[in-house]
Amino acid sequence: MIVRSLVLSLVIAAGGCGSDSDDAGRRVRLLNVSYDPTRELYRELNERFSEEWAARTGQEVVVQMSHGGSGSQARAVIDGLDADVVTLALAWDIDNLQLIGRRLPATWQSRLPNNSAPYTSAIVFMVREGNPKNILDWPDLIAPGVQIITPNPKTSGGARWNYLAAWGFALERALGGDLTRLYSVSADEVDRAQAEAEAFVRALYQNVPVQDTGARGATNTFVQRRIGDVLLAWENEALLALAEMGSDAFDIVLPSVSILAEPSVALVDAVVDRKGTRGVAQAYLEFLYTPVGQDIVARNHFRPRDQAIAASYADQFPPLRLFTIGDVFGGWREAQMRHFNDGGVYDRIFIAEASAGPN
DSSP: OOOOSOOHHHHHHHTTOSTTEETTTTEEEEEEEEOGGGHHHHHHHHHHHHHHHHHHHSOEEEEEEEOSOHHHHHHHHHTTOOOSEEEESSHHHHHHHHHTTOOSOTTGGGGSHHHHOOEEEEEEEEEETTOTTOOOSGGGGGSTTOOEEOOOTTTOHHHHHHHHHHHHHHHHHHTTSOGGGGGTSOHHHHHHHHHHHHHHHHHHHTTOOOOOSSHHHHHHHHHTSOOOSEEEEEHHHHHHHHHHHOTTTEEEEOOSSEEEEOOEEEEOHHHHHHHTOHHHHHHHHHHTTSHHHHHHHHHTTOEESOHHHHHHTTTTSOOOOEEOHHHHHSSHHHHIIIIISTTSHHHHHHHHHHHHOOO
């Protein structure tokens, strides 16, 4: 359910208190620690939220931003960066703030609608204008001579979504085109399908010449440095590049299946309670779910949760066949443990890829 109004009673009482307020409570500062491709989104949203907040309460809000690879940003908050709110690429990075840093409750996802994911995206392909390598779907990525740009899953949330999207495609293909068979066939057949998926993803990474630490760095490598034939990209990042560079520079290719990417947001309780910013920080996150916030989300190429807003941007967001991380991987905890933790499948693939050398 979309939040339609700000909760003002608590905010007016609490928003101006604490060490990050000054001028007798007339100004409050928030720090939003976010991931790479949200710079434009939060630049616009922060300005609009500050205007509306000042009109309602008379208090000035200054929202400062920090951007980087989602995993690296989560680690910075765990290590002491005083984020009032985090707006990261995936739920697991926020889970770590609780599991390692104890900076927010384990129930953080239940505090806002849609499991605290106010917008979504997907993984698409961005190719050179005219698609000279004829890249139409996932199998084309592992063809000889194709160079893929994707960031490092150890530091980038977008990279983890890219990896899992590729794995899900290959797993579906190995299961005869039906991912629901993952839960109905024998264990031996599942193991065989998982092995095929791993082989596909290993072949994909053999075509990756460089791994940046974050999604925006990978976009710059592809767009500005002109390295690679195809960029595995957040849909929002691909649409932004197209809007800024023009359709004569790049094409967007929608694969036959992708993953529903759900970036997550949360208060950092240990910080907002110490600084006295809980009220305004809560209202800031709730603003993402309002019609105004959802329209800003869509204008910045993220898929809004509000169906009425989504309908007005239907031309921007063509239908995609998507699976979820829960459908295929059992959720982020299981995916992280199996694939991205030290000694996991990604490490095994990377060691194999390094041993094989460049194509």
